[in-house]
Amino acid sequence: MTNFKIFKYANPAKFLYLCEKTFxxxxxxxxxxLSFGLYQGxxxxxxxxxxxxxxxxxxxxVPSAWMALMIYSSIAIASCIYLxxxxxxxxxxxxxxxxxxASFTLIAIVTGSIWGKPTWGTWWVWDARLTSxxxxxxxxxxxxxxxxxxxxxxxxxxxxxxxxxVGFVFVPIIKFSVDILxxxxxxxxxxxxxxxxxxxxxxxxxxxxxMALAYAAYFISLLLVRMRSAILAARVRSLRxxxxxxxxxxxxxxxxx
Amino acid sequence: MNGFEEYFAMGGDGRFIWSAYAVAALVLIxxxxxxxxxxxxxxxxxxxxxxxxxxxxxxxDGNP
Amino acid sequence: xxxxKRRLYTLIGAMVLLSAATALVIGAFRDNLVFFFSxxxxxxxGIEAGQRIRMGGLVEEDSVIRDADGLTVHFRxxxxxxxxxxxxxxxxxxxxREGQGVIVQxxxxxxxxxxxxxxxxxxxxNYMPPEVAEALxxxxxxxxxxx
Numbered sequence: 001m002t003n004f005k006i007f008k009y010a011n012p013a014k015f016l017y018l019c020e021k022t023f024x025x026x027x028x029x030x031x032x033x034l035s036f037g038l039y040q041g042x043x044x045x046x047x048x049x050x051x052x053x054x055x056x057x058x059x060x061x062v063p064s065a066w067m068a069l070m071i072y073s074s075i076a077i078a079s080c081i082y083l084x085x086x087x088x089x090x091x092x093x094x095x096x097x098x099x100x101x102a103s104f105t106l107i108a109i110v111t112g113s114i115w116g117k118p119t120w121g122t123w124w125v126w127d128a129r130l131t132s133x134x135x136x137x138x139x140x141x142x143x144x145x146x147x148x149x150x151x152x153x154x155x156x157x158x159x160x161x162x163x164x165x166v167g168f169v170f171v172p173i174i175k176f177s178v179d180i181l182x183x184x185x186x187x188x189x190x191x192x193x194x195x196x197x198x199x200x201x202x203x204x205x206x207x208x209x210x211m212a213l214a215y216a217a218y219f220i221s222l223l224l225v226r227m228r229s230a231i232l233a234a235r236v237r238s239l240r241x242x243x244x245x246x247x248x249x250x251x252x253x254x255x256x257x
Numbered sequence: 258m259n260g261f262e263e264y265f266a267m268g269g270d271g272r273f274i275w276s277a278y279a280v281a282a283l284v285l286i287x288x289x290x291x292x293x294x295x296x297x298x299x300x301x302x303x304x305x306x307x308x309x310x311x312x313x314x315x316x317x318d319g320n321p
Numbered sequence: 322x323x324x325x326k327r328r329l330y331t332l333i334g335a336m337v338l339l340s341a342a343t344a345l346v347i348g349a350f351r352d353n354l355v356f357f358f359s360x361x362x363x364x365x366x367g368i369e370a371g372q373r374i375r376m377g378g379l380v381e382e383d384s385v386i387r388d389a390d391g392l393t394v395h396f397r398x399x400x401x402x403x404x405x406x407x408x409x410x411x412x413x414x415x416x417x418r419e420g421q422g423v424i425v426q427x428x429x430x431x432x433x434x435x436x437x438x439x440x441x442x443x444x445x446x447n448y449m450p451p452e453v454a455e456a457l458x459x460x461x462x463x464x465x466x467x468x
Contacts (some may be wrong), residue, residue, distance in 0.1 A: 050416060053267040055448055062282040084328045101289050105462035118273050120441045121414025127356040148439045156264040165332070184377065185356050186424060189448040201449035218285065224290055230295040232303050239306045255284050 015089060016231065019224045026221040033214035042054035048204070055204060057115040062192075063212040064108040067219060069171070071101035075143070076168035079161035091157050091179035094164070094174060099220055102140035109133060120186060129187035132171065139167040167204075176199060357424045360403040363435075370429045376405065377424040377443065398425060398435070405429075405438055408436040416442035 041059040048055035075094050082090040112130070113123045124130065143160050150156040191199045192208070198209065267274050330462075347354065357377035357382040358366070368374055381404065393410045396419075407425055417423060422443035427436045 044320070046452075047268070048448055049451040049454035050444065053270050053274060056267075057277045058448070060278055064281070080332060083323060083332060100288065107281045107284050108360065110280045114273050114277040114280070118270060119414070119416060119444055122439070123416075125356070125441065128354050160378075165340060170343055171337055173295050180284060186441055186443060188444050191446040191448060199447045201453055203450060206450050218289075222289055225292045225296050229292065229299050231428050232299040236303050236306060239303070239310060243310065245307070 001100055004089065011089070016228060019228055023221065023224055026217055030214060030217040030221055031211055033217055037210035037214045038061045039042065039213055040078070040210055045203050045207050046201075051119055054115060054118055055070070057111055059207045061108060061111040061115060062208060062216045064101045064111065065133065067078055067103055067215045068105040068108055068133070069214075071097050071104065072136060072140070072164075073168065075101065076164050079164050083158065083161050083165075091222050092227050092230045093223070094157070094161070097219075098140055098144050098147070100222055102137065102144065102227070103214070104219075105133065105137040105140055122186075125186045127185035127187060129185045136167075136171060139164065139171075143167075239248060327365070359400040360398055360405045361400050363405060363429070364403045364432070369383070370431065372387065373428050375424055375426045376435060377406075377422065380419050380421050380423055382419050388468060398423070405433050405435050407435045407437050409440055411438070412439070412440040433445060 037059065041056055045056070047053050060197040075097055078090040078093045078097075082094065109130075112133075116125075117123050143164050144164055147156045188213070192205070237250050265275075267269055328392065336458075338370050357375035358368070360376060360378050363374070363376055366457040378398040378399065378400045381397040381399045384395075386395045388394070393408065394413065395406065395408050398407050399405075409427075417440060422445070424441045424443060425435060425437035426441075430436050
């Protein structure tokens with residue numbers, strides 16, 4: 001009866017009710033932030049003194065990298081909760097968020113590459129910063145593959161959870177060692193998150209932050225769709241199981257005296 | 258028209274800027290469409306199974 | 322100890338061990354993780370001619386000389402304590418200019434002469450409109466090393 005654990009632990013009824021109530025507002029919020037961010041980025045922000053209009057690539061690139069790190073971290077934390085408490089809603093979160101995280105990582109890599117060619121003069125270099133983001137992308141992909149690699153979904157979730165936590169240990173260490181050991185990279189250092197005042201001018205900081213909010217709202221809306229989808233899939237699986245059991249029982253019954 | 262073309266060219270960097278935005282839009286829209294499709298497919302599968310089950314069709318959250 | 326607690330402690334233990342191992346590995350490979358050397362390091366480490374390396378520094382003011390073929394450039398790369406002459410043939414990135422931070426890839430052919438086959442311009446982490454940059458320079462509050 002393992003299939004019914006999902007009803008026992010996750011309380012999907014409450015979760016789905018919440019989804020239904022908030023979903024439309026989240027979509028609206030995404031649209032509002034996105035149109036405001038794009039307007040700011042294209043029509044209400046100046047050219048940069050060094051890179052000219054290329055600075056506008058930053059408004060899709062930087063928030064993508066932020067989202068990628070944020071989603072990876074939240075999957076790692078949810079995996080800890082799943083591995084320790086066996087909370088199934090945490091597992092459904094991990095499964096649903098991973099593809100969105102991989103997509104944001106891909107956007108960060110590709111848009112960064114498109115920015116790098118005219119600015120640095122190269123599409124790609126193997127410096128510590130760029131390489132660690134590529135590793136992040138492989139971790140996401142490996143996570144998704146491992147999740148579905150076993151016949152027993154619990155085994156897949158456990159193996160993938162361990163992978164993502166192992167990776168989670170690496171990522172901040174790489175990030176901080178780049179900053180603290182002052183490993184020299186081609187990629188410039190952080191501008192917004194550093195402890196002193198951000199070195200992005202106000203007029204460019206606004207579109208950046210609004211776009212980050214748009215991405216966050218997009219992530220949550222899509223997460224809800226994917227989590228509902230995953231809960232439905234689990235229910236379909238348990239319904240199939242019940243029907244198969246009933247069918248086999250029906251097949252056995254007539255043979256009884 | 259000239260002003261628009263000039264804006265579109267972005268001082269010669271237009272192809273980089275527009276392709277970066279195109280990649281981002283493609284990935285984000287593609288992901289959203291794929292997610293909604295798979296949600297719809299699972300929902301109809303669920304409804305069919307539930308009717309086969311003989312029970313009254315219920316909404317996905319378990320309430321009648 | 323409950324099973325839940327045992328799982329929690331196993332997880333924490335494994336994460337601590339793994340972090341320590343990673344930190345040690347990064348410490349050990351620190352020199353290899355550095356993307357480029359400075360001219361001072363190139364001078365002091367006794368890097369041999371013909372060994373492929375990357376070297377980063379500032380393009381010294383008034384040092385860029387372009388050959389008549391329009392493709393070859395010579396300039397001095399400096400970290401303000403050591404200076405190495407660089408020769409490069411090819412297309413320069415648009416941010417390349419005097420005072421700009423660049424990374425050159427190639428090899429030494431004499432202790433103070435570097436033949437580059439690739440040049441990358443380094444971008445700093447300051448983003449601002451041109452007027453603001455101008456105003457900062459005028460008021461003497463310019464913090465960037467470039468220009």
